[in-house]
Amino acid sequence: MQTFCSNVKLPRWTRFLMPIGIFLLMSYGTWAFSHKLCYDQIYKHYGQKSVAIGLIVVVCFLQILLLLIWFQIAVAVGPGKLPQVLPYLILSAQESDLGASEKYQNHGSDGSSICYQCDPNGYPIWCTNCQSLKTERAHHSRELGHCVPKFDHKCTYLGSIIGKDNYRLFVQYCVFMTIWLAIIWTSIVAYIRSITRDYRGHGSHLNGNLIAILILTTLFWITVTSLLLTQLNCIVKNKTSIEVMERRRKAFSTRKMFCYYNPDDGCRYVVELNKKEYESCWSKDSWWANAVESLGSNIFMWVIPWGTSVPKFKPDPEKNGRNDKSTIEAVLGPYKETVGNKTIELIRKKISNNEYLTKVQVRSS
Known part of the structure; x- marks a missing residue:
């Protein structure tokens, strides 16, 4: 409520x-x-x-x-704090910057690490309060003064926000x-x-x-x-309470778009998902995989109420420069959200059918 x-x-x-x-x-x-x-x-x-x-x-x-x-x-424990994410770690400041596209191509064959939520132009969502990128499923908390990863809801009865760290x-x-x-x-x-x-x-x-x-x-x-x-x-x-409440509304409060780097042609595509498509976009291949993502990989801790399911993680600010091999995964660690394989297949299908909003050419020189 x-x-x-x-x-x-x-x-x-x-x-x-x-x-x-x-x-x-x-x-x-x-x-x-x-x-x-x-x-x-x-x-x-x-x-x-x-x-x-x-x-x-x-x-x-x-x-x-x-x-x-x-x-x-x-x-x-608390709900967790989303690490600061610099814009160039997701999208290059200049399209001629090959570093970002090379990083995308070096991560995962399923394409999950090269897909992120964006605006109609393909730019990641920006949090003006944190002066940082607000990654998938994160929401800014005015009470805490920072973005909470996988923001689920604010529980008045417990006097706390429920997020990635304290969800289990x-x-x-x-x-x-x-x-x-x-x-x-x-x-x-x-x-x-x-x-x-x-x-x-x-x-x-x-x-x-x-x-x-x-x-x-x-x-x-x-x-x-x-x-x-x-x-x-x-x-x-693999849903949050906010997404469940949003599903009950007649229409989305905001448009849901994802920027996908297509390794086939080296271009980025902005694809919009409708309400039904977005409802299941975070779901993985099985309910067990969804449970592990929500409750942690240590099954014994599912029944032991101690600590958080998120591994200890501290971003190294010295590894966030342009001249090193740092990636968005290195900054976010366990706070990185990925869409399911079925959603990646859906996005690729939309691209092949020319059902996309924007196409950005990533130049190699």
């Missing part, structure tokens, strides 16, 4: 107000569940001590784990939150009938705290589960 407000800039610390409120609400739920259900009923009344202790330990552990994941998402942690947060909520409401549902039956006629009634957290956890569980399923769908299709 996006909120449009005035130009008044709030202090950075205000973004933690919502997460603090949610944590306090979770603490209330843990207390009510542990004390009113596990201790008063399961432990004392029914004598199921091991069940009560086990539920208390699991619920408390999950809440601490969720707090740790949130701290990584919002503070320790966000998905894991949704998974463990779903489990935490499910344990609480299913446990209450499992014992609520026995509790009301045993106390019937004794002047007692079901504790109000249990009723309150049953309603809250059920509603939140439905919400978080829906969000988790949406994110899983994005993962297998």
Whole structure:
């Protein structure tokens, strides 16, 4: 959900107000569940001590784990920062500069490294705030003051922007939150009938705290589960939340164009993709390849909520000169976004059918 407000800039610390409120609400739920259900009923009344202790330990552990994941998402890891990309690393300042075209020809036979998002003239997208190129799927954050790679969305409930670096942690947060909520409401549902039956006629009634957290956890569980399923769908299709919301609009807010270097004739072509074509342009050959790109290549870390899925990377500014062999891949590293092979085939087909906007001749001398 996006909120449009005035130009008044709030202090950075205000973004933690919502997460603090949610944590306090979770603490209330843990207390009510542990004390009113596990201790008063399961432990004392029914004598199921091991069940009560086990539920208390699991619920408390999950809440601490969720707090740790949130701290990584919002503070320790963050969404990531797109490295500064100089224009000549993607498109030569002069068309007679052969260096750029040679670099393109030396990368990958599938053509993925020679295709980038551009304007109608073939120039890469420029971020006036960062004074740098804004590469594919990156968006500038006024709150952070820099471009975020693979910007997914801004999560008000966690007080953080979700990007390339903390996306896996966000998905894991949704998974463990779903489990935490499910344990609480299913446990209450499992014992609520026995509790009301045993106390019937004794002047007692079901504790109000249990009723309150049953309603809250059920509603939140439905919400978080829906969000988790949406994110899983994005993962297998290699989409972002922004792209999903954009798909629901009747038309694109901006035209979607890509500049492709055709090694067959040594020319650059600007090709426009329609809404349907752009929806699947980032998808790779399989859902597994899409999942690896979103969650990282280390499968064990898919279930361990620690750190980021993006390898440690620090661009070397000394290797960004014109006289060396640096490339866009050397600057962006793991933040480089590539379109799928099917999209490359589609672009080549459009070129062969003369369905392109602009053709630029790259001269060799």
